[in-house]
Amino acid sequence: MSHAQSPDSYDAVIIGGGPAGSCAAAILAEYGHRTLILEREKFPRYHIGESLIPFTFQPLERIGMIPKLRRSHFVKKYSVTFVQPDGRRSQPFYFFNRYDRETVAQTWQVLRSEFDQMLLDNAREKGAEVREETTVQRLLLTDGRVTGVEATDKSGRTYPVQARITLDCSGKEAFTSNRNGWRMRDPYLNKIAVWTYYQDSKRGEGIDEGGITVAYVAEKGWFWHIPQHNRMTSVGVVAEAKYLTRGGVKEPRQIFDREVEQNLWIKDRLSTGRSTGEYFITSEYSRHSRYCASPGLLLVGDALAFLDPVFSSGVMLALKSGQLAGEAIHTGIIEGDLSPARFAAYGATLRQGIENMRKLVYAFYDPQFSFREVIARYPDAAGEITDCLSGDVNKDFSQLWSRIREFVPLPDDLPYGDPLEQAANVPVT
Numbered sequence: 001m002s003h004a005q006s007p008d009s010y011d012a013v014i015i016g017g018g019p020a021g022s023c024a025a026a027i028l029a030e031y032g033h034r035t036l037i038l039e040r041e042k043f044p045r046y047h048i049g050e051s052l053i054p055f056t057f058q059p060l061e062r063i064g065m066i067p068k069l070r071r072s073h074f075v076k077k078y079s080v081t082f083v084q085p086d087g088r089r090s091q092p093f094y095f096f097n098r099y100d101r102e103t104v105a106q107t108w109q110v111l112r113s114e115f116d117q118m119l120l121d122n123a124r125e126k127g128a129e130v131r132e133e134t135t136v137q138r139l140l141l142t143d144g145r146v147t148g149v150e151a152t153d154k155s156g157r158t159y160p161v162q163a164r165i166t167l168d169c170s171g172k173e174a175f176t177s178n179r180n181g182w183r184m185r186d187p188y189l190n191k192i193a194v195w196t197y198y199q200d201s202k203r204g205e206g207i208d209e210g211g212i213t214v215a216y217v218a219e220k221g222w223f224w225h226i227p228q229h230n231r232m233t234s235v236g237v238v239a240e241a242k243y244l245t246r247g248g249v250k251e252p253r254q255i256f257d258r259e260v261e262q263n264l265w266i267k268d269r270l271s272t273g274r275s276t277g278e279y280f281i282t283s284e285y286s287r288h289s290r291y292c293a294s295p296g297l298l299l300v301g302d303a304l305a306f307l308d309p310v311f312s313s314g315v316m317l318a319l320k321s322g323q324l325a326g327e328a329i330h331t332g333i334i335e336g337d338l339s340p341a342r343f344a345a346y347g348a349t350l351r352q353g354i355e356n357m358r359k360l361v362y363a364f365y366d367p368q369f370s371f372r373e374v375i376a377r378y379p380d381a382a383g384e385i386t387d388c389l390s391g392d393v394n395k396d397f398s399q400l401w402s403r404i405r406e407f408v409p410l411p412d413d414l415p416y417g418d419p420l421e422q423a424a425n426v427p428v429t
């Protein structure tokens, strides 16, 4: 089936071997297309983003990962719970109230170094070639069409790779949207995150052991509490930079400790444990690429859009976009047409999902919003909220949004995500 013949010529070259790149590669390689992943790091490598949501199930099943995850030591996750700053907890939103308990409704809290390694190895098993410690430097262009990439390996050798299609799966680096001027900020979602890992902090029991807890911070922020295997817990705080650094506090550890002191539930949970002593900080602005594709190029995962992580949607969107990209490219190769127009449905499906999740994120950050009040007025809204939190985002939520709009305003859809039919005006170097 493969049409690419020369050693440096592939059907698809993929920038980045995270969940988006590995998922797309597994599908393309399984179909028999010559597929190459170029990954800057040596795996296993550290990555934040450890809580999966139920609708990772379908792409993980598609690429044969479910049996491997069932054999893994990752903690099983069945629910999400919200906690007020004074310690009052919502009932857990159990995913099995809406989805099959044996499949979709049970997901995992993973360690990304291990999870991403499993995904990359899976792509290799399906036939993808992977070159680690290889950095993509620029895109190759012929008459405005992307025809591959130029990459540098760890010995410093720089060489071209030709491909019918290039997938940008570069994550937060957003390789092509940064270089093309396609990167659009999300004006109200400008947050920073500070996090660490605790050993032996308190956690729930039975099916509640692996539940994620989102604990509100007074000023438009929240803690995550993610129980992992090996008695470890990932715990972090996300809020506006100006709030977290108030009074000139800049040290990640000081920021973290001060917020813990103010959150009764988190303070109690951490009271029996101890931090590993390593603290991380990132300013993660939600952002969107204006376009999803241009001639010879397709954007996938965080490289397409990154949404505030409050509802743990990132890996789901990365895997889902990887799956959709793999299938769309396969069909395009078979039908001899990889023009940008082929990816219009791809872009529209992902934008619909992102916009639905984004509305719930905006509601969450509005000080006037409370899940409890919405559900008190509309008890059946709990089901739809659970669906969105599960990642079942490609459905009609218009009733839920009009109900929530009775409490708080919600944003309009952003006009992004179509393919760019013509070659990019700005050369990508």
Ligand SMILES: Cc1cc2nc3c(=O)[nH]c(=O)nc-3n(C[C@H](O)[C@H](O)[C@H](O)COP(=O)(O)OP(=O)(O)OC[C@H]3O[C@@H](n4cnc5c(N)ncnc54)[C@H](O)[C@@H]3O)c2cc1C
Pocket (backbone or CB within 6 Å): 015, 016, 017, 018, 019, 020, 021, 038, 039, 040, 041, 047, 048, 049, 050, 051, 052, 053, 134, 135, 136, 137, 169, 170, 171, 172, 173, 175, 193, 282, 284, 300, 301, 302, 303, 309, 312, 313, 314, 315, 316, 318
């Ligand atoms: C604070 C925080 C908390 C989060 N929590 C969650 C969570 O609980 N659950 C969740 O699902 N998501 C979470 N996320 C989001 C999640 O981390 C991402 O959405 C997810 O990793 C996206 O996958 P990806 O494959 O698109 O990109 P990545 O996983 O980032 O992979 C991109 C890969 O590309 C490689 N690369 C980049 N540039 C180049 C280059 N030039 N050449 C070669 N290789 C390159 C990188 O080395 C990397 O391995 C969180 C994010 C943040 C910031």
